[in-house]
Amino acid sequence: MIRRALLASLALIISPPAQADTLIDNVNGITLDQNGKLVRFTGLLIDKDGKVAKLLDRKDKRPERPDFKEDGKGRTLIPGLIDAHGHVMGLGFSLMLLDLSGTSSLGEAQAAIRQYAADNPDVAWIIGRGWNQEKWGLGRFPTAADLDAAVADRPVWLERVDGHAGWANSAAMKAARVTSVTKTPEGGRIEMAGGQPSGIFVDAATSLIASAVPKPLARDLDRAFLLAQAKLLEQGITAIADMGTTIQDWQAFRRAGDKRQLAIRIISYGHDIDNMALIGGPGPTPWLYDDRLRMVGVKLYLDGALGSRGAWLKLPYSDAPGQKGLPLLSPAQLRNKMVRASMDKFQVAIHAIGDAANAEALDAIADLTADLPGERRWRIEHAQIVDPADIARFRQLGVVASMQPIHQPSDRRMAEGRLGPERLKGAYAWRSMENAGVRLAFGSDVPVESADPFPGMAAAISRTDAAGQPFGGWYPEEVVSRETALDGFTRSAAFAGFAEDRIGTLMPGMRADFLILESDPLLASPDEIRRMTPLETWVGGYRYYKKKAG
């Protein structure tokens, strides 16, 4: 829940004081160097600009009087983790939703809704999710009247736990102009009671209410941004590639920067060409706000997702004969957008999930490479299902594979159904990519998944889910080493965003972005890694997050 006091504190804590020489001593320090070689140290010296001045060995002399000194007490210090693929504002808005998934009765849900309304007097529509009348033992769907009893003064719209139904109060139905004579959309159902809509809308009928929800105001964006930033810092993310920034998102990032409330580093990819050009103008922006914000490129969507069978496959889905998904861009459209961006030196990141989409993205890159000299650092986002015959082409064409390890355990059963065993050989194929010499950048796809990078690292090294299943890992030949997982979330994620000259490692001269952890992720078990949370998160030599004791 978004309490006003919390938001005020979010805004306050992140305005750093003047920098000073800082020594973090007595740590189990770990970083990769620029070449990916593991470096260990016991002290980290930070200069007045918030950059790493020196990594100290046990035997190295410490400065006599640093302005600030912290005793790491032997804990582990690693570089701040970089999410190579996320949606910052999407995360923020997801955090603003009213979450009813923990309620166990209608009365409990009503109390939570009432409390949320009181905590958020400025929110015009109360939007939430997660209710389940079965869990409540209600024996019926809840009604608009049940909801009106909690909040009647403004619209409330709550999605059921499975996403297949929504629950509206009377104000929401009124705002959406839904009445007893409203026509039910095809593929949907309006629950009725006494000849009137009861307040429950199923499947396609949810759009009747959802389409009336107003667009967020700037202050909603600002609130969402601060919530997202606080969550990312708490999870150990110090930088994130924002995959599909709109001008509205960008303005929220800039407002945070202008007000000195921008703590995390955002590597922004414009949402298609229009946003790219409006945000970046004639080319990528400079790094702004002490390396905290830069628009570097464009995000293009070439296909959809596997779950909805929108991913574009070479051969039909195993569980839907005849269906192969569809490209969202024609060959000419894709190449035109790529040329338009590249001519102005914007980096191109192509969303490609299915094996046909990945092949087409690689084809397009191959077609354009000769005419676009210089280092383009093409990115393919997700690279989820790749024909093993295409893997080597990533390396040949210098394409970064931007992958999200956590998708593998999340998608496992669904992917088995969609693809059948043969195609799974090129699915979430991290080790095959690595062995082919492909640069692997790791991310979360937040809010599709949690932004927490530790379960992602655990998945990367184990191919198991939160329950440790399947035992021994799913297609375990595709696990990567702990060092590669760390690299994917640090050095290579920075490289993927043209940021390796300032973040991703803790070598001298780099921004001092780092985490303090209870234990060493290069030694811990996958299960231990999965449950790790940072004790402290530092960005640019300033501690923005400290875990509360207990």
Add this chain to the structure above:
Amino acid sequence: MIRRALLASLALIISPPAQADTLIDNVNGITLDQNGKLVRFTGLLIDKDGKVAKLLDRKDKRPERPDFKEDGKGRTLIPGLIDAHGHVMGLGFSLMLLDLSGTSSLGEAQAAIRQYAADNPDVAWIIGRGWNQEKWGLGRFPTAADLDAAVADRPVWLERVDGHAGWANSAAMKAARVTSVTKTPEGGRIEMAGGQPSGIFVDAATSLIASAVPKPLARDLDRAFLLAQAKLLEQGITAIADMGTTIQDWQAFRRAGDKRQLAIRIISYGHDIDNMALIGGPGPTPWLYDDRLRMVGVKLYLDGALGSRGAWLKLPYSDAPGQKGLPLLSPAQLRNKMVRASMDKFQVAIHAIGDAANAEALDAIADLTADLPGERRWRIEHAQIVDPADIARFRQLGVVASMQPIHQPSDRRMAEGRLGPERLKGAYAWRSMENAGVRLAFGSDVPVESADPFPGMAAAISRTDAAGQPFGGWYPEEVVSRETALDGFTRSAAFAGFAEDRIGTLMPGMRADFLILESDPLLASPDEIRRMTPLETWVGGYRYYKKKAG
């Protein structure tokens, strides 16, 4: 003409070095203080932040070793002039046009066009104006073939000196898909030659080509901005209220700021509510880039202009019986927009030229004042034709009259025709406003007029045109004093934009924005003032412009 070297130099000169203590000594220094009282000084001491540290009298001790010292040699030093109403990007684009007004033959025009094309290889469409086949002694309209002989590789579109005809080359007609069968729009004429369009399009037919001109790219905006800035600095303008900033304009301003190329100060008013909200978000932005950019409010258009009889009058136009012009917003629309902006603390600037528009703007302000406490500092832009009975209401409602003195000599004959003698009593009525206690902010409306503030000051104190006509001044009872004219372009222009706490005077603590002039505008004749140009223009204690010798 926009030469690449010029643009490179524009970008270079305006990146200031680190500041240092600076003394400008031996000057005839003039400023108003915060209360409008005239203050004279002989030395200006500037601190490391580019702010005024101290005004020195002849007898005051000078610092022994300032980091930088300039001998003013007895010249006059005045505060940097502030244009309270202009269009920055409009000025920039007008400077990018190919200007043919000085050509005296077709051959000369062709040579100029050819040269412009060579100087601007990246410009997709060559756009220009000012040609006059009568002046060339051509005895006929020029043709597309005449233009193709100069430039055939890309579209060229040139407006005639009177704006009533345009001249296209073959590439422009092809791009606009104009052929022998193109239908002539009503109110227009396509000149034909041998059954084909000759290349000349008259009145409404100009839209056939004009509508095909591509929207400017971001790099065009950046170029236009740098040109506008250089021109403003050269003319002695150190700050300007940009009246109707679009998101595209704003991004160009920010790019200049981000690249440390922003020298002038821009007080931005969003072009209607959408741009205001997208740029400012939940409220006005902070001052950015060391007080060089801020979005403070919104510009609303309530009526049109006098020349086109779009200004909204209480009684019919004298030269068009029955026509009174029209409001562009209904009473409800105007008030809704004003409330929407004011609720988020955006300042409201209402364009109102006709007496009916001014009365309605005042009515709307009166309607809302009770429900919107706090200092709103409402602005009416132009306030050109005001019913004398309404003048006192500006004062009563605390409305700033944002007026452009140069419009008076430019519009004189036209206004006489449109309005007749009776209504002229409330036209360009600066002194009546001042006597009623209304705050007067002066500007230029550039690019409708030149941004040069000196002819504006001359008009304000003389009510005469560049030729000194009419002798003794037009309705001379409306002249203001030299001090009021200076105030309108400095202290009150800053006040009008909520900037009086940092610019507009040279009192200690204010930004050191000032001009060095050959002579004293408080002593010079109107004609001398009209021809004044700054010897030097300083912004924030740094000299951005120095007039070339000779």
